[in-house]
Amino acid sequence: MPLSETPIAAPRRRILFLVTEDWFFWAHRLPMARAARDAGFEVSVATRVDQHGARIQAEGFTLLPLAWDRRSANPFAAVAAIAALVRLYRREKPDLVHHVALKPVVFGGLAARVAGVPCVLNTLTGLGDLFIDGDRKLLRAVVGLALRLVTRRANSLLTVENGDDCRFLTDSGLAPRDGVVVVRGSGVDVDHYAPLPEPADGPVTVAFAGRMTANKGVATLVEAHQRVVARGAPLRLLLAGAPDPGNQTSLSVEQLERWAALPMVEWLGKVADVRTVWARCHVAALASRREGLPVSLMEAAACGRPLIATDVPGCREIVADGDNGLLVPPDDPAALADALERMATDADFRHRCGARSRAMVLSDLASDRVGAIVVGHYRALIARSAPSRSASPVTS
Numbered sequence: 001m002p003l004s005e006t007p008i009a010a011p012r013r014r015i016l017f018l019v020t021e022d023w024f025f026w027a028h029r030l031p032m033a034r035a036a037r038d039a040g041f042e043v044s045v046a047t048r049v050d051q052h053g054a055r056i057q058a059e060g061f062t063l064l065p066l067a068w069d070r071r072s073a074n075p076f077a078a079v080a081a082i083a084a085l086v087r088l089y090r091r092e093k094p095d096l097v098h099h100v101a102l103k104p105v106v107f108g109g110l111a112a113r114v115a116g117v118p119c120v121l122n123t124l125t126g127l128g129d130l131f132i133d134g135d136r137k138l139l140r141a142v143v144g145l146a147l148r149l150v151t152r153r154a155n156s157l158l159t160v161e162n163g164d165d166c167r168f169l170t171d172s173g174l175a176p177r178d179g180v181v182v183v184r185g186s187g188v189d190v191d192h193y194a195p196l197p198e199p200a201d202g203p204v205t206v207a208f209a210g211r212m213t214a215n216k217g218v219a220t221l222v223e224a225h226q227r228v229v230a231r232g233a234p235l236r237l238l239l240a241g242a243p244d245p246g247n248q249t250s251l252s253v254e255q256l257e258r259w260a261a262l263p264m265v266e267w268l269g270k271v272a273d274v275r276t277v278w279a280r281c282h283v284a285a286l287a288s289r290r291e292g293l294p295v296s297l298m299e300a301a302a303c304g305r306p307l308i309a310t311d312v313p314g315c316r317e318i319v320a321d322g323d324n325g326l327l328v329p330p331d332d333p334a335a336l337a338d339a340l341e342r343m344a345t346d347a348d349f350r351h352r353c354g355a356r357s358r359a360m361v362l363s364d365l366a367s368d369r370v371g372a373i374v375v376g377h378y379r380a381l382i383a384r385s386a387p388s389r390s391a392s393p394v395t396s
Contacts, residue, residue, distance in 0.1 A: 013041050085115075123161075155385040205280060210241050218287070240269075240274065288330075
């Protein structure tokens, strides 16, 4: 065949993930990015780089370091960050940008409009501290206005991780009803998080794994645990995770050390492989005030652990009360203590819940299933944007 007749392969479509921190991408969005890569997309990751840059690049993803601070609420810094994203999008020319979490959705969404990005997938991983804290009305109003703008652009889709968040966003007018779908996180690697036997020795153990912040309900969990210990039940509590200085509700090392000095409490700090935590415990607990879809509970469930959680958005997507665990009201140490004591003293119930947890994950939370759904959204958005690909970016 003459060279002039040799077919030219179509360029690979480019997807750019915008995430605040590299650890968050690695912990929460890696399965989704792998699914996109394996489906033939070229994947880039724009994020603040700390400890996971080399690992991200080893996956075959292009790493685009950002110099931003997710803690900052300075309006001048916000404008500068949005301008930097506009320059990034114009330089990289992605076919689709996937914004993950509130700040990337707002900043990246505004930048995408200006830069003329063809299509956008926005993901809210829970509604965050801003929508829990009742004192931040002005900031909440500004963010709400921005959300209304970015969720109503053409060729865009907003995904949330639970039905409660979907109803809140649509009922409050923050997003159009036909532009929001529920996607259950990034799923769980059910081979990596395989069923684990209960510990053979020692007391019954309950564990919390996650960032050590007030909104995770750690104080409530510790108080509930101490109530059970005071009743004479030999129940051990493991706290696995580190403070999060970037979060306004981060707990101090001093507070965590005081809790670790209490009877039957152990603070493990940051853990490299959370499976070692679930191998040491009988029950997983989360006393959070609100979640998107709690990864720690999904991973514990995949390992065959029964769950105790608060009856709040996100948690009740994972825990079916009386089936694979127990739900209790938030900020209620008495109810949580009763749930902990039941799990500690009723081995048959605990084992049934653990088996149901694993079955629940296999049914609709496996990462390959969730990844296929998200890749389907990528393809649909890009196909829908194809006729307008020649549209010019917005200029100032």
